[in-house]
Amino acid sequence: MEFLVEQRGDILRINVLAERIDAACAIQFKDRMRELCGTSPARIILDLEQVDFLDSSGLGAVVAAMKFIGKGRSLELAGLSPKVSKVFRLTRMDSVFVIHPSADIAMETESNAA
Amino acid sequence: MERRPPPNASGEPDLPPDRGRAQDASDQDQALRAGLRKHLTVGIPHHSFRERIAARPEEVRRALIQVVTHLSDLHVEAEDLAEIEVVLAESLNNVVEHAYANGTENFLIMKLDLTSNLLICRIEDTGTPMPNLAPPKGVPLDLEVDLHDLPEGGFGWFLIRQLTHDLRYDRQGECNRLTFWMPFRLST
Numbered sequence: 012m013e014f015l016v017e018q019r020g021d022i023l024r025i026n027v028l029a030e031r032i033d034a035a036c037a038i039q040f041k042d043r044m045r046e047l048c049g050t051s052p053a054r055i056i057l058d059l060e061q062v063d064f065l066d067s068s069g070l071g072a073v074v075a076a077m078k079f080i081g082k083g084r085s086l087e088l089a090g091l092s093p094k095v096s097k098v099f100r101l102t103r104m105d106s107v108f109v110i111h112p113s114a115d116i117a118m119e120t121e122s123n124a125a
Numbered sequence: 126m127e128r129r130p131p132p133n134a135s136g137e138p139d140l141p142p143d144r145g146r147a148q149d150a151s152d153q154d155q156a157l158r159a160g161l162r163k164h165l166t167v168g169i170p171h172h173s174f175r176e177r178i179a180a181r182p183e184e185v186r187r188a189l190i191q192v193v194t195h196l197s198d199l200h201v202e203a204e205d206l207a208e209i210e211v212v213l214a215e216s217l218n219n220v221v222e223h224a225y226a227n228g229t230e231n232f233l234i235m236k237l238d239l240t241s242n243l244l245i246c247r248i249e250d251t252g253t254p255m256p257n258l259a260p261p262k263g264v265p266l267d268l269e270v271d272l273h274d275l276p277e278g279g280f281g282w283f284l285i286r287q288l289t290h291d292l293r294y295d296r297q298g299e300c301n302r303l304t305f306w307m308p309f310r311l312s313t
Contacts, residue, residue, distance in 0.1 A: 081272075097208070
């Protein structure tokens with residue numbers, strides 16, 4: 012599972028280069044996020060633009076990532092596909108995460124979650 | 126999209142054909158078919174898919190991609206297809222993770238019947254039965270909690286329950302069978 016990571020100022024942008032975050036890769040996603048976010052800045056933007064599909068295992072993995080990132084930092088989401096967006100909406104997880112239309116917009120937005 | 130005339134003389138859309146001998150049609154099947162009649166409108170001609178899937182997450186993913194491609198080719202509308210993909214993913218992964226939790230070389234069968242505007246799904250496996258011989262309730266999860274208490278699981282059955290109709294489970298001999306149906310629209 013490939014990620015593209017870019018740090019700009021106090022923002023870490025993580026671009027998930029996979030089409031699916033599903034049961035087949037949820038554990039790998041969680042482990043890689045843990046490595047990438049180890050000593051990250053306060054704000055992490057997870058760019059899901061390349062991700063077409065996310066199931067409940069993938070959703071659980073994103074929640075797990077937010078939990079280990081902890082209260083001192085924030086995990087924000089960006090670029091959700093219609094399918095991914097639907098899963099967040101149906102489970103009401105869209106009320107738990109800060110969700111931006113795109114990572115570029117998120118980078119220009121002041122953090123309001125941390 | 127071409128609107129085809131109703132396929133039978135009575136003007137009613139076709140239900141999927143009964144398979145096998147009459148005595149094989151279980152109560153579950155009959156109830157499903159009876160419940161479906163009032164929801165049918167004229168849509169696409171009948172299509173059936175049957176997939177035998179090795180009980181591994183990678184194989185479930187492969188089967189899902191294949192089925193979604195088929196349904197997309199049949200012009201199932203994108204938003205409805207998204208719901209179908211989520212439900213199938215959750216149902217199939219549930220079998221892999223729970224019914225076959227301890228197994229290695231297991232298979233499950235997914236049968237899809239598309240009739241008019243309905244997708245009828247049957248998923249069969251020979252793994253352990255569902256607890257209390259019933260699908261989990263899938264209640265909404267409490268999200269008004271501290272960060273560290275947020276749920277990381279339990280979304281699957283909630284999604285299935287929200288998006289399907291007539292969800293039924295039965296156990297016959299060594300076989301688990303989950304059935305449900307979902308309506309869909311065609312893209313224009």
